[in-house]
Amino acid sequence: xxxxxxxxxxxxxxxxxxxxxxxxxxxxxxxxxxxxxxxxxxxxxxxxxxxxxxxxxxxxxxxxxxxxxxxxxxxxxxxxxxxxxxxxxxxxxxxxxxxxxxxxxxxxxxxxxxxxxxxxxxxxxxxxxxxxxxxxxxxxxxxxxxxxxxxxxxxxxxxxxxxxxxxxxxxxxxxxxxxxxxxxxxxxxxxxxxxxxxxxxxxxxxxxxxxxxxxxxxxxxxxxxxxxxxxxxxxxxxxxxxxxxxxxxxxxxxxxxxxxxxxxxxxxxxxxxxxxxxxxxxxxxxxxxxxxxxxxxxxxxxxxxxxxxxxxxxxxxxxxxxxxxxxxxxxxxxxxxxxxxxxxxxxxxxxxxxxxxxxxxxxxxxxxxxxxxxxxxxxxxxxxxxxxxxxxxxxxxxxxxxxxxxxxxxxxxxxxxxxxxxxxxxxxxxxxxxxxxxxxxxxxxxxxxxxxxxxxxxxxxxxxxxxxxxxxxxxxxxxxxxxxxxxxxxxxxxxxxxxx
Amino acid sequence: xxxxxxxxxxxxxxxxxxxxxxxxxxxxxxxxxxxxxxxxxxxxxxxxxxxxxxxxxxxxxxxxxxxxxxxxxxxxxxxxxxxxxxxxxxxxx
Numbered sequence: 001x002x003x004x005x006x007x008x009x010x011x012x013x014x015x016x017x018x019x020x021x022x023x024x025x026x027x028x029x030x031x032x033x034x035x036x037x038x039x040x041x042x043x044x045x046x047x048x049x050x051x052x053x054x055x056x057x058x059x060x061x062x063x064x065x066x067x068x069x070x071x072x073x074x075x076x077x078x079x080x081x082x083x084x085x086x087x088x089x090x091x092x093x094x095x096x097x098x099x100x101x102x103x104x105x106x107x108x109x110x111x112x113x114x115x116x117x118x119x120x121x122x123x124x125x126x127x128x129x130x131x132x133x134x135x136x137x138x139x140x141x142x143x144x145x146x147x148x149x150x151x152x153x154x155x156x157x158x159x160x161x162x163x164x165x166x167x168x169x170x171x172x173x174x175x176x177x178x179x180x181x182x183x184x185x186x187x188x189x190x191x192x193x194x195x196x197x198x199x200x201x202x203x204x205x206x207x208x209x210x211x212x213x214x215x216x217x218x219x220x221x222x223x224x225x226x227x228x229x230x231x232x233x234x235x236x237x238x239x240x241x242x243x244x245x246x247x248x249x250x251x252x253x254x255x256x257x258x259x260x261x262x263x264x265x266x267x268x269x270x271x272x273x274x275x276x277x278x279x280x281x282x283x284x285x286x287x288x289x290x291x292x293x294x295x296x297x298x299x300x301x302x303x304x305x306x307x308x309x310x311x312x313x314x315x316x317x318x319x320x321x322x323x324x325x326x327x328x329x330x331x332x333x334x335x336x337x338x339x340x341x342x343x344x345x346x347x348x349x350x351x352x353x354x355x356x357x358x359x360x361x362x363x364x365x366x367x368x369x370x371x372x373x374x375x376x377x378x379x380x381x382x383x384x385x386x387x388x389x390x391x392x393x394x395x396x397x398x399x400x401x402x403x404x405x406x407x408x409x410x411x412x413x414x415x416x417x418x419x420x421x422x423x424x425x426x427x428x429x430x431x432x433x434x435x436x437x438x439x440x441x442x443x444x445x446x447x448x449x450x451x452x453x454x455x456x457x458x459x460x461x462x463x464x465x466x467x468x469x470x471x472x473x474x475x476x477x478x479x480x481x482x483x484x485x486x487x488x489x490x491x492x493x494x495x496x497x498x499x500x
Numbered sequence: 501x502x503x504x505x506x507x508x509x510x511x512x513x514x515x516x517x518x519x520x521x522x523x524x525x526x527x528x529x530x531x532x533x534x535x536x537x538x539x540x541x542x543x544x545x546x547x548x549x550x551x552x553x554x555x556x557x558x559x560x561x562x563x564x565x566x567x568x569x570x571x572x573x574x575x576x577x578x579x580x581x582x583x584x585x586x587x588x589x590x591x592x593x
Binding site for chain 1: 502506507510511513514515516517518519522525526529530532533534536537538539540541543545548549550551552553554555557560562569571574575577578579580581587589590591592
C-alpha cells in the first residue's frame with residue numbers, strides 16, 4: 001500500500017497535502033464511533049505534507065515513506081503534543097522532546113496524523129482500560145480491537161492511517177493486529193530505540209510497526225531500527241532495508257510447530273491455524289514438530305517480572321515534576337483542603353486519583369514481589385525460569401529457522417467479556433508473551449478468518465451467533481534473535497500466496 | 501492470602517493512597533494472582549543463572565559527555581506548581 005501511494009505521489013496523481021486531508025476527513029467521519037485517536041497532530045501533519053510537496057515540485061527525489069500518513073501510540077513522545085499513555089496522571093503532559101523513533105520518522109519525511117488510544121500505560125489486552133474510553137474494533141463495533149496498542153491497530157484497519165507504531169511488552173502489537181486483521185511486528189529486543197517511549201517493563205518493552213501488509217511493516221521498520229546513544233539497551237546492529245528480503249521464497253526454511261499449542265486450540269482458531277500450516281507446506285517450507293518444555297511457565301514468569309519492573313518504572317509519576325498533582329483534583333469527599341497536603345500526601349493522592357485500577361494493581365503486585373523477604377522467591381526465581389525458557393528456544397532454533405503459533409487463542413471478544421477477572425484478560429497473551437520473555441522478533445499476520453458461528457463452539461462458550469460474520473484471526477511467526485529478515489520473508493510469502 | 505493490613509503496607513511502600521473498597525479488591529486480586537503464579541515453585545532451578553539481559557548485551561560504554569537539552573522552558577512549563585523557574589515542592593514534614 002505504501003509503494004502504491006508513493007507512486008501516486010511521484011506521478012503527481014495526488015499531493016501529500018491532499019493525501020493527509022483525505023485521511024483527516026475520514027478520521028472526522030469515522031473516529032467518533034471508533035475512538036481510536038486521542039489527539040490529532042494536524043498542524044504537524046500539514047506542515048510535513050507541504051514540505052514533501054515542495055520537494056516533489058522542485059524535482060527532488062523522495063523517500064519511500066515520505067508523505068505517507070501514519071499514527072503513533074500515545075505512549076511515544078511527539079514534541080509539542082499531548083502524550084498521555086491513556087492515563088489521567090498524564091492528562092496535561094505536553095512532550096518536551098521527540099522520541100528517537102519520531103525523530104527518525106520526521107527525518108524520513110513520514111506524515112504524523114495523531115496519537116492513538118491504548119490501555120492505560122499499555123496495561124491491558126482490549127483498550128477497555130484507557131482512561132479516555134475504549135476503542136472499538138472497526139471489523140465489528142461490538143468487539144474490542146485488542147490491546148494495548150488497540151488504537152494503532154484500529155486506525156490501520158479502518159484506513160484512518162496507512163501505518164502506525166505500537167509498543168509490545170507481552171503481545172500489545174501482535175494481539176490487536178490479529179483482532180483487527182492487520183500485520184503487527186514486535187522486533188527483537190533492542191532492535192528499535194525506546195528513548196521517548198514511556199517505559200512499562202524495561203526488560204520486555206519494544207516499539208514496532210503495524211500496517212496492512214508485511215511489506216509496509218518492513219518499510220517502517222527499516223526507518224525506525226538501529227542503535228541509539230540515548231537508549232543503552234539498543235542493539236549495535238545497524239538498520240537494514242528489510243524490503244530487500246521479501247522474495248516470496250520459503251522452500252529453504254524449516255518452520256517449527258509446538259505440539260502442545262496445536263493440541264490446545266479449539267474451534268475456528270484451530271481450523272484457521274491448521275490451514276496456515278498447510279499453506280506453508282504447500283509453499284515448500286519444511287514443517288517440524290518442536291518442543292518448548294518450559295514455555296508453559298511464560299505467563300507466570302511474565303506476571304512476576306513485568307509488575308516488578310512496572311512498580312519501579314511508574315514510581316516517577318508522583319505529581320511533583322509533571323503530570324497531575326492531587327491539588328488539581330477536585331474531590332468533594334476529601335475532609336481536608338487539598339492545598340494543605342504535605343509531600344507524602346501529595347504522592348499518595350496524586351497516584352490515587354491519577355492511576356486507574358490496572359496500573360495500581362500491577363504496581364502493588366510488583367512492590368509486594370520486590371519487598372523485603374520475597375525477592376528470591378519471586379523475581380529471582382522468575383529470572384532463572386526465564387533462562388530455562390531461553391534455552392528451550394536456543395535448542396529449537398538449532399533445528400528450525402522460525403516458530404509458527406496462533407497469535408491468540410480465539411478472535412476478538414466482546415466488550416466487558418473479560419473485565420471482571422484480571423487473570424482471564426492476562427490469558428489473552430498466552431501465545432505472544434514468550435517472544436518478549438526470550439527477546440526474539442515476532443510478527444502477527446492475518447490468517448484465514450473465523451466465522452463467529454464456528455467460534456461459538458470453542459472454549460469461548462456461551463456466545464451463539466448465526467450471522468455468519470467472519471472475524472480476523474492472526475497467526476504468529478517467531479524468528480531467531482535479530483533475524484527479522486527470515487521472519488518478514490516467511491510472513492510475506494504467506495501473504496502474497498493466501499486465498500482467504 | 502494477602503491480608504488487608506499487608507495491602508495497606510504495600511500501598512504505603514508504593515505511595516498509592518487507597519480507599520477502603522480498593523484495599524478489599526486488591527487483597528482479593530493480588531492473592532489470586534499470587535496463587536496463579538505459584539506454579540513456578542515446581543520448576544527445578546538448581547544451578548540456573550538468572551537472566552540479566554536477554555540478548556546478552558554487556559556493559560555499554562560511551563563518552564561521559566554532557567548534551568545540552570535545549571527545550572528547557574517546555575520542561576519548566578510542565579511543573580504542576582512553580583515559582584519563577586523553580587518547581588515548588590510541598591513541605592516535607
